[in-house]
Every structure is written in structure tokens, then in C-alpha cells.
Amino acid sequence: MTNDQGIQFTSEGKLKHFLTIEGLSKSLLTEILDVAESFASVSEQQVKKFPLLRGKTIINLFFENSTRTRTTFDLAATRLSADVLNMDISTSATSKGETLLDTIHNLEAMHIDMFVVRHSVSGAAHFIARHVAPNVSVINAGDGQHAHPTQAMLDMFTIRRFKQDFSPLKVAIIGDILHSRVARSQIQALNILGVAAVHVIAPKTLLPAQAESLGIKVFYDVKQGLEDVDVVIMLRLQKERMTGALLPTESEYYKCYGLTEEKLKFAKQDAIVMHPGPINRGVEIASEVADGMRSVILKQVSYGIAVRMAIMSMTMQAAGSRE
Amino acid sequence: MINRFDIQGLLDQLEQALKKTIVDRNIADPVMIGIHTGGVWVAKKIHQRLNINEPLGLLDISFYRDDFSQIGVNPKVKPSQLPIDIEGRDIILIDDVFYTGRTIRAALNEIFDYGRPRQVILGVLIERDGRQIPVKPDCVGETITLPPGQRIKLTGPENLAIHIETIEKAA
Secondary structure, three states, X not given: OOHHHHOOEOOOXXXXXXXXXXXXXXXXXXXXHHHHHHHHHHOOOOOOOOHHHOOOEEEEEEOXXXXXXXXXHHHHHXXXXXXEEEEEHHHOHXXXXXXXXXXXXXXXXXXXXXXXXXXXXXXXXXXXXXXXXXXXXXXXXXXXXXXXXXXXXXXXXXXXXXXXXXXXXXXXXXXXXXXXXXHHHHHHHHHHHOOOEEEEEOOHHHOOOOHHHHOOEEXXXXXXXXXXXXXXXXXXXXXXXXXXXXXXXXXXXXXXXOEOHHHHOXXXXXXXXXXXXXXXXXXXXXXXXXXXOOEOHHHHHHHHHHHHHHHHHHHHHHHHHOO | OOOOOOHHHHHHHHHHHHHHHHHHOOOOOOEEEEEOOXXXXXXXXXXXXXXXXXXXEEEOOHHHOOOHHHHXXXXXXXXXXXXXXXXXXXXXXXXXXXXXXXXXXXXXXXXXXXXXXXXXXXXXXXXXXXXXXXXXXXXXXXXXXXXXXXXXXXXXXXXXXXXEEEOOOOO
């Protein structure tokens, strides 16, 4: 385990920060999914709020825009009775020249218990975790092109809800792998949980160098890659991250890699279709698929709250127990 | 350890005490709620014996516990099922063992998150010494004293049995 992964744990081996899936054990991922299952089962109760994190203060520190992730983190914290502060960085001191570390130390001086961090620079959440006080937890809500571990966990939760056992599953991930922190975290989680195969389907220009070393099978053709798969995960075409001419045109991309009912026929009949959102209809996915019977895209959003409740309560509990 | 507890006798005793309280307090249509897991087992039996109309409610108080930071999150929490509106109702809350009172504190907090009952009556199969907060059962099957380091465990759900266990370190 490298130093960067070791930083996630207390000296007793409890998960204190949640920064990356890399280096986590199968049993820990399973425990997170089990705890999330408890929160999911109570989320349909009339009263959905519990006093587990009462008196704790959580800051959503989003240096990058996000609606879904921030809202579900916000809801998760609120349902655990924590006080939540949403920092809009565009109006904050950072834009006045304060360094990231100064921002963090100032917020810490206000006795914050947890930072939920999204940043366009890879490693930002790790950097903050290395510098916060011992009783403070940091959760990575997406850093650059590196990791988006809570998204990966909610995707694993969704897969387990619909497919129960990971071991026989073939999972296909289609799209912009190169720029996708979601894909990186998903691939790590799927391999740790021990699926039968991970197929990655993308044009060469949207694949990282030495992609196969990630423990995946690379396909350039959608029909070949989808053959016999149980789960299809679509990725958003990240136009804002594209530099240079990686693709001819959007319509060309849709023709080759966009998920249509016709292409989906190559997957197993009971395959589910997932997408971390936001979806670009007619770019990476057809409306008829996104809204179709096999789509579980909106379920992913609901489960995101339960999974984030689980990760927040587990990390906060570990940080609190360390005196 | 030999099982010296007569479950039927305890259930009889609790049933009688509850019947008396129901009469004394003029309760016509109570709502019974059992605390997961042992309390639900006991409540099922008593619910049947008292012939209560309303379906039995179930509380899992794991998310309301005050020792969360010491024991962590229990990964197998069941959703609480309070089948009807409890506003203004007479509630009979049932647990298997009354010890420190903390479970009942958590259960009351959860119940009051759902509404304001007219009153809550607490019935337990066994009350032991070791109370830590000012909460006490109204109706009990038996009251006993145990040395520290021992605890009572109910096994079930079909054939209920009570065992005394010695634990390594006191809770």
C-alpha cells in the first residue's frame, strides 16, 4: 500500500478519509455497500432523518460545478443531522488570491468536522487530507481525471441491487475513458469486487496509454464489446475537458459509440444500462435507451444518497474515535 | 448455565401487568411497538395474547443510539415499521430486557419523530439492575439483579429462551 492510500486509514485501520478506491479491500467495499443498504432501506420511511452526525459540521467545498453530486452529498449529510455549509468557490476567497491551504486552515479554525471536496486538479483531496487536523475527515467528490470514489461506490451498489453477485458479471464501460475519473474508480472497484470481466469500449483517442494494464479488455467496436455483458455503463462525452481534435464530430461519435436500442441488442437480454449523469441525449446515449426499461439511471441518483450516508457516517465515526 | 427462566411464566406475568395497566388507564385501542430484535419477538407473543387490533409496529433504533461513535454503524439495520399514524395514540412499547435505559431513550426519540402519542407504556420481559438514565418500565415479567459483567440474552424467535452470559468486559 502506498503512502497515498495509507492516508485513508486511522492507526487502527479504520477508514477515515475516502479519497480513492485504489488499495481498498473487498471486505471494506462490501461493508460500505452493506451499510448503504441499511440507509437505502430506511430512506422510504416517513421519517428519513437520523441523529447519527448531530452536532457535526460538514463543508461541501466544490471548486468545480456539480449539481447532482453536491445535492446528494448535501441531502446525505442533512439526513444524518449534520450541519452543512455549501461553499461557492467562485465567490470565495480563492478568487481573491488565497491559497487552497489557507482556505482550508481558515475553515478548520471554524471547527469543521468534514470536507467534501471537488476540484479540477488531480490529487486535490489527497493534498487537503494530508494537511487537515487528525479529527477531520475528507471525502473526495471528484478530483481532476484521477478519482470519483463515491460515484463508483453508488454504481457498485446499483449493480449489486440488480445483479446480486459480482463474480459472474461482465461489465462494459463505453465512452471517454481518458478523461473520466468515474471510469478509473469504477474499474478499480469492479476488479476489487471480482467481476468476471470489464470491457472498455472507446475510440483509441479516448483511451489512456497502456489501458490494458488497468485490468480491462479493450474494444474499439461497440457490438463486439457488448456481447454477452450484464451491465452497460455509459460515460458522458466530456466536451469541456477535450483539448485538441480527439473526435471528428459529435454525430460521428454517436454513430459509432452512442448507445442505441439496436446496439444494446448485443448485450444480455436482462442487461442494465447505467450513466453517472449528466446525460447528453443523442451524443452518447439515445433517449429511447436512457428512458427505456433497462435504464437504471435514476435509481443511481437515489442510491447515491444512501451510499454517501454510509461513507460519511463510517469515516466520521473513525475520525471521531481517534483521540 | 442452566436456563432457570420460565418463559411462559414471564410472558404470563407481563401480560397480566399490561392488562391491569390498560384497564387502570382506560385504554381502548392501543398500538403495540416492539424493539428490534428481541423486543419484536416478545411483542409478537403479547400482541396476540392481548388481542390488539392494530398491526404490530417494529422499531430498529440503531440509527438513534448514543454510542454510535464507539460501536460504529451496524451494517444490518432494518427499516422501522410504524404502520399507522401514532399521533394521539396510546402506545405499548415492548422490549425483551431493560438494563441501562438507553435503548428506550433512543426508541422514544424515534417514536416522537413520527408524532406525539397520548402516552407510552413500557413493558419488558425482564428488568435488571444497572439503570443509567431516569427511565423505568411500567410492566415487567420479572425483576432481577445480576453481577456486573453478566448479561441477559434472549434467543428466538419461535421458541424463546433466556440465557445469562458472562462478557469479557463490562459494557
